[in-house]
Amino acid sequence: EAGVxxxxxxxxxxxxxxxxxxxxxxxxxxxxxxYQQILGQxxxxxxxxxxxxxxxxxxxxxxxxxxxxxxGVDSTLKIQPAKLEDSxxxxxxxxxxxxxxxxxxxxxxxVL
Amino acid sequence: AQKITQTQPGMFVQEKEAVTLDCTYDTSDPSxxxxxxxxxxxxxxxFLIYQGSYDQQNATEGRYSLNFQKARKSANLVISASQxxxxxxxxxxxxxxxxxxxxxxxxxxxxxP
Numbered sequence: 001e002a003g004v005x006x007x008x009x010x011x012x013x014x015x016x017x018x019x020x021x022x023x024x025x026x027x028x029x030x031x032x033x034x035y036q037q038i039l040g041q042x043x044x045x046x047x048x049x050x051x052x053x054x055x056x057x058x059x060x061x062x063x064x065x066x067x068x069x070x071x072g073v074d075s076t077l078k079i080q081p082a083k084l085e086d087s088x089x090x091x092x093x094x095x096x097x098x099x100x101x102x103x104x105x106x107x108x109x110x111v112l
Numbered sequence: 113a114q115k116i117t118q119t120q121p122g123m124f125v126q127e128k129e130a131v132t133l134d135c136t137y138d139t140s141d142p143s144x145x146x147x148x149x150x151x152x153x154x155x156x157x158x159f160l161i162y163q164g165s166y167d168q169q170n171a172t173e174g175r176y177s178l179n180f181q182k183a184r185k186s187a188n189l190v191i192s193a194s195q196x197x198x199x200x201x202x203x204x205x206x207x208x209x210x211x212x213x214x215x216x217x218x219x220x221x222x223x224x225p
Contacts, residue, residue: 042203042215043157056212089155098211100147103157 002026004104006092012110018080021107025073025094031055033101034067034077035091043091049075050097079109087111114139116206118216125194126224132179133189133219135204141165145207146187148178151218152200160202163187191221199223 005024013019025032031050035043046065048055051072060067064083069075079086089108093101115138125131137146148160163171163178171178179188191198199222205213 040217042205042217043213045212048212091155091157093157100159100162101213102159103149106155106157108155 004092004094004102006090006104006107008107009105010108010110012112013082014112015084016081018078019082019109020076020078021090021092021109023075023077023092023104025075025092026102028096029094029102030072030097031095031101032069032075033093033095034075035093037089037091037106039088046077082109082111084111114141114144114206114208114214116204116214116216118204118219120219121217122220122222124222124224125191127196128193130190130192131194131221133191133202133204133221134186135188135216136184136186137204137206138185139206139208141208143209145211146178146180147205147207147213148176148187148189149203149205150198150200151203157203161189194223196223196225 007022033048034046037043046060047057047067049069052069067077087110089106091106093103095101117136144165146163150158161171161173161176163180170180175192177190201218203218204216
């Protein structure tokens with residue numbers, strides 16, 4: 001069974017530029033999560049989808065971050081405009097409802 | 113509020129020896145789960161093992177086992193026969209009724225040859 005897919009793996013941009021990350025969850029997983037992990041810290045949940053509806057986006061900086069999961073399968077996370085403090089690893093995870101979360105390889109973002 | 117504590121920022125172990133990584137939690141939820149994940153330097157978060165609060169036996173998955181002491185609110189990960197590939201960050205996470213994960217700060221494990 002294929003795991004969670006993410007792209008790109010690495011991205012370097014300058015501050016004030018835009019960037020988008022893509023995630024394809026494990027087939028059949030209704031719940032999809034986006035996390036931000038800053039170096040030396042545990043992951044921080046940005047947004048949780050169940051199918052194509054948002055369950056929790058309380059920690060998403062909505063002035064610059066947006067996410068969508070239009071058809072209830074793959075998802076895109078966008079940052080516009082990026083700030084230096086957005087440098088982090090962005091992790092996508094998926095799960096069956098209420099079950100263990102499985103993560104993708106992550107995208108390492110560097111904002112210069 | 114739920115809280116997860118990993119008190120060991122870094123650990124060293126000799127190859128082939130066993131190592132215990134500590135995790136304590138605080139909750140008033142009657143039903144919850146404890147998760148351990150491994151994060152190598154590549155960045156991927158790899159699920160290792162799960163323990164439910166009502167599970168009668170400690171969870172085991174190959175060389176990984178969970179020393180679950182509910183009364184003490186601890187869920188320590190035991191890795192037996194350490195291998196060089198076990199060098200990584202290890203995160204303990206708590207999942208309450210809403211299954212939203214609360215993460216510890218992690219423990220960096222280095223396996224010496």
